[in-house]
Amino acid sequence: MSGWFDLGDVAVVPIVETPRLLIDPAEFFPGHPGVPTGWAAEAPWSEPGQLVFTMQAFLVVTPHERILVDACVGDGKPRARPEFDRLDSGWWQRFSATGLSAGDVSTVVFSHLHVDHVGWATRWSDGHWRPAFPKARHVLTAPEYDYWRSPAGAAAMTRTGDYLADSIEPVAEAGLLDLTPPDAELGPHVRLCPAPGHTPGNTAVLVTGSRARLLLTGDILHHPLQLMDPDTSTRYCVDPELSARTRRRTLDWLADTGTAMIPAHFAAPSAGRVDRHGSGFTFAPAVDLHRREAWPPR
Ligand SMILES: [Zn+2]
Numbered sequence: 001m002s003g004w005f006d007l008g009d010v011a012v013v014p015i016v017e018t019p020r021l022l023i024d025p026a027e028f029f030p031g032h033p034g035v036p037t038g039w040a041a042e043a044p045w046s047e048p049g050q051l052v053f054t055m056q057a058f059l060v061v062t063p064h065e066r067i068l069v070d071a072c073v074g075d076g077k078p079r080a081r082p083e084f085d086r087l088d089s090g091w092w093q094r095f096s097a098t099g100l101s102a103g104d105v106s107t108v109v110f111s112h113l114h115v116d117h118v119g120w121a122t123r124w125s126d127g128h129w130r131p132a133f134p135k136a137r138h139v140l141t142a143p144e145y146d147y148w149r150s151p152a153g154a155a156a157m158t159r160t161g162d163y164l165a166d167s168i169e170p171v172a173e174a175g176l177l178d179l180t181p182p183d184a185e186l187g188p189h190v191r192l193c194p195a196p197g198h199t200p201g202n203t204a205v206l207v208t209g210s211r212a213r214l215l216l217t218g219d220i221l222h223h224p225l226q227l228m229d230p231d232t233s234t235r236y237c238v239d240p241e242l243s244a245r246t247r248r249r250t251l252d253w254l255a256d257t258g259t260a261m262i263p264a265h266f267a268a269p270s271a272g273r274v275d276r277h278g279s280g281f282t283f284a285p286a287v288d289l290h291r292r293e294a295w296p297p298r
Pocket residue numbers: 114116117219264265
């Protein structure tokens with residue numbers, strides 16, 4: 001367990017599905033020279049010739065609400081990518097170890113609809129994929145849903161198969177899906193921030209506590225390599241140029257305001273603040289927010 005983040009009256013608790021997924025930089029960042037020598041050897045972010053990615057969701061615990069931000073890959077689902085196929089990760093046990101049950105989750109937020117952000121929205125039960133959080137409203141931006149149900153989205157899904165059929169459609173059929181504008185306020189502590197590019201309706205989630213605030217940046221950036229070179233987008237960005245502009249605009253704002261961020265796929269401790277450095281940015285862990293004990297704190 002990687003601990004949790006203390007914003008005062010709000011806690012952000014990472015729930016990890018896969019702590020270290022190794023991916024070849026040439027696959028993820030086409031044309032990028034890869035891991036610079038002498039750079040992250042001491043950091044948790046790379047191994048020789050490979051980049052380290054973490055798959056995780058975030059539980060946002062406010063005085064009034066229990067909000068799950070993103071839903072990882074999910075266990076037991078047939079998937080085209082071998083690392084995701086019929087996973088047996090134990091994520092649900094780690095979710096349960098927070099002391100919450102499925103019915104306690106009031107909101108599920110999908111930053112976007114890629115396969116590694118929707119999986120735990122449903123679980124297999126009685127021969128069907130059914131909503132895993134039956135009392136939660138499931139928030140998604142309207143442009144995101146519309147894109148994936150358009151011909152362009154369907155064409156993009158030929159590579160992966162239609163994972164929305166087992167992870168999002170059962171939620172929609174149960175009347176639990178709430179399509180919102182990309183800047184929706186979800187309550188006094190949580191709001192969406194539009195971040196188009198990686199996908200058309202991609203969002204970040206700004207969490208504000210009494211002591212600090214934290215931007216869950218989702219897939220605006222995937223790996224610390226992109227701090228040094230913010231114009232590098234991934235093979236999976238629907239609009240790589242818009243993705244790069246959104247990335248730089250977000251990093252500029254984080255640097256200007258001193259706001260901490262947690263990108264969805266940064267390895268633990270995941271949270272940090274950025275500063276400008278040359279044409280890019282540096283990243284320093286937000287040790288002031290990090291609590292090392294397990295959630296819930298004793
Ligand atoms: Zn992702």
